[in-house]
Amino acid sequence: MNDRKQSEAVFVIFGSTGDLAKRKLFPSLYNLYLKGSLTEKFAVIGLGRREWDDEKLKTVVREAITEAGQQMDREEQIDSFLAHFSYLSFDVTNKHSYEELKEEMESKEERFHLSGNRVFYMAMAPEFFGQIAQSIHSHGLKETNGWTRLVIEKPFGTDLQTAKVLNNEIREAFAEDEIYRIDHYLGKEMVQNIQVIRFANAMFAPLWNNRHISNIQVTSSEKLGVEGRGGYYEKSGALRDMVQNHILQMVSLLAMDVPLQLTTDEIRSEKIKVLRALRLIDQQNVNDTVVRAQYDEGTINRTEVPGYIQEENVDPNSNTETYVAAKLMIDNHVWAGVPFYIRTGKRMAVKSTKVVVEFKEMPLNLYAKEHKATGPNLLIIHIQPDEGITIVLNGKKIGSADTTPVHLEYRHDSEDRINTPEAYERLLYDCIMGDATNFAHWDEVSLSWSLVDAISNAWKETDQKPLTYKAGTMGPKEADKLLAIDGHSWWPVEHM
Ligand code: BG6
Numbered sequence: 001m002n003d004r005k006q007s008e009a010v011f012v013i014f015g016s017t018g019d020l021a022k023r024k025l026f027p028s029l030y031n032l033y034l035k036g037s038l039t040e041k042f043a044v045i046g047l048g049r050r051e052w053d054d055e056k057l058k059t060v061v062r063e064a065i066t067e068a069g070q071q072m073d074r075e076e077q078i079d080s081f082l083a084h085f086s087y088l089s090f091d092v093t094n095k096h097s098y099e100e101l102k103e104e105m106e107s108k109e110e111r112f113h114l115s116g117n118r119v120f121y122m123a124m125a126p127e128f129f130g131q132i133a134q135s136i137h138s139h140g141l142k143e144t145n146g147w148t149r150l151v152i153e154k155p156f157g158t159d160l161q162t163a164k165v166l167n168n169e170i171r172e173a174f175a176e177d178e179i180y181r182i183d184h185y186l187g188k189e190m191v192q193n194i195q196v197i198r199f200a201n202a203m204f205a206p207l208w209n210n211r212h213i214s215n216i217q218v219t220s221s222e223k224l225g226v227e228g229r230g231g232y233y234e235k236s237g238a239l240r241d242m243v244q245n246h247i248l249q250m251v252s253l254l255a256m257d258v259p260l261q262l263t264t265d266e267i268r269s270e271k272i273k274v275l276r277a278l279r280l281i282d283q284q285n286v287n288d289t290v291v292r293a294q295y296d297e298g299t300i301n302r303t304e305v306p307g308y309i310q311e312e313n314v315d316p317n318s319n320t321e322t323y324v325a326a327k328l329m330i331d332n333h334v335w336a337g338v339p340f341y342i343r344t345g346k347r348m349a350v351k352s353t354k355v356v357v358e359f360k361e362m363p364l365n366l367y368a369k370e371h372k373a374t375g376p377n378l379l380i381i382h383i384q385p386d387e388g389i390t391i392v393l394n395g396k397k398i399g400s401a402d403t404t405p406v407h408l409e410y411r412h413d414s415e416d417r418i419n420t421p422e423a424y425e426r427l428l429y430d431c432i433m434g435d436a437t438n439f440a441h442w443d444e445v446s447l448s449w450s451l452v453d454a455i456s457n458a459w460k461e462t463d464q465k466p467l468t469y470k471a472g473t474m475g476p477k478e479a480d481k482l483l484a485i486d487g488h489s490w491w492p493v494e495h496m
Pocket residue numbers: 222241242353
């Protein structure tokens with residue numbers, strides 16, 4: 001099928017009145033339309049509990065496009081884009097709603113001359129995901145001449161058990177290759193670049209193992225707090241919110257073996273092997289390998305901010321972690337002995353996602369005594385807010401016999417980034433093209449839940465409270481000890 005034919009589809013958005021649809025989905029669809037990746041042959045049916053009508057949805061979509069800063073001067077284009085939208089007030093538990101949706105899809109397919117491709121996008125409360133998927137099936141909404149795909153937002157369960165139940169429910173209605181589990185980190189430019197950097201460069205590929213790499217550090221820090229999501233976050237915490245998905249996805253991309261080919265199956269199979277080799281963290285080793293903490297009041301952008309337990313909808317005695325640091329070990333031949341240190345948290349000093357690959361030092365450091373000691377070579381992958389890479393080498397200081405670190409930098413400049421698609425735009429495009437490589441396979445989801453469950457069960461068994469860190473800092477100092485014990489320290493991503 002050619003690309004044009006592929007991109008013909010009806011998009012059914014469950015949760016179209018919500019924040020995600022407004023901030024991410026509508027602007028991304030609009031961008032795809034502007035670029036011609038979506039032709040005139042598409043329709044969007046927004047669903048929600050609210051009693052909106054088509055006009056109300058269109059007003060919200062227009063606002064979303066404007067707020068995303070997208071070409072306000074293109075009124076005509078926006079109008080023709082909006083002509084593809086309609087709204088249905090929807091009750092996920094009512095069969096009439098599904099019947100109405102079926103009619104609406106069919107009428108849109110006729111009006112826009114579509115071939116029956118259907119994307120069902122779940123951008124709403126996760127408790128209904130399973131039920132909706134099954135109702136889509138049982139009410140014949142998958143009976144079409146085209147393909148049908150189900151896009152599922154996180155959280156995919158709250159632990160392995162609930163994830164399994166959800167997976168079984170959706171698998172009764174959709175085959176694995178019709179399910180697109182979104183992890184928006186997999187749509188980020190520099191996360192996608194990890195594979196290219198690793199597999200297309202002779203200067204890295206042969207060194208990417210425990211003979212040459214000393215440790216790998218993955219940081220994803222945020223300045224924001226829980227932003228009115230206290231209710232959700234209380235049950236999730238940083239471990240489920242960030243580690244189970246985004247961080248473990250990055251670790252698997254960093255540690256996977258070279259795939260035989262760049263196909264979805266080959267790439268996923270290598271990533272899955274990494275997750276299978278992750279050393280389990282349990283009651284015995286949790287205190288030596290994981291640090292959890294909660295932010296206390298502090299200062300962010302020169303403004304006083306409250307501590308986590310003072311946030312709205314948060315229990316004043318809450319044990320929920322807003323910060324996690326951990327040492328992960330991958331027990332296979334390539335990575336034995338190389339720690340992967342990860343950390344993520346809210347209300348930290350900077351918004352930054354970076355990977356630092358620290359190479360082993362020269363076996364004999366000729367420069368150590370007489371001259372300023374050299375440091376290890378580093379490869380820094382800047383994922384956000386900057387995008388690019390830095391390679392840190394040792395060089396000679398000009399006019400002196402001393403050595404000095406030399407930084408070779410490649411950062412995407414603003415011009416490169418103007419037309420860079422946002423993560424969601426890329427992922428939506430991949431979904432309509434039928435490319436599931438940058439979506440999580442069930443095996444990845446279940447293996448990461450196994451690790452996360454083991455950690456959270458170990459925490460449940462202890463009566464220790466999480467540590468605290470001051471808002472606006474890089475987390476508790478105990479996280480330094482995780483590395484210090486191995487003779488390492490965190491590279492200061494806030495200054496890199
Ligand atoms: C989401 C989490 O998945 O990722 C949020 O639920 C978090 O709590 C967000 O803020 C971080 O995404 P990004 O792209 O801003 O790093």
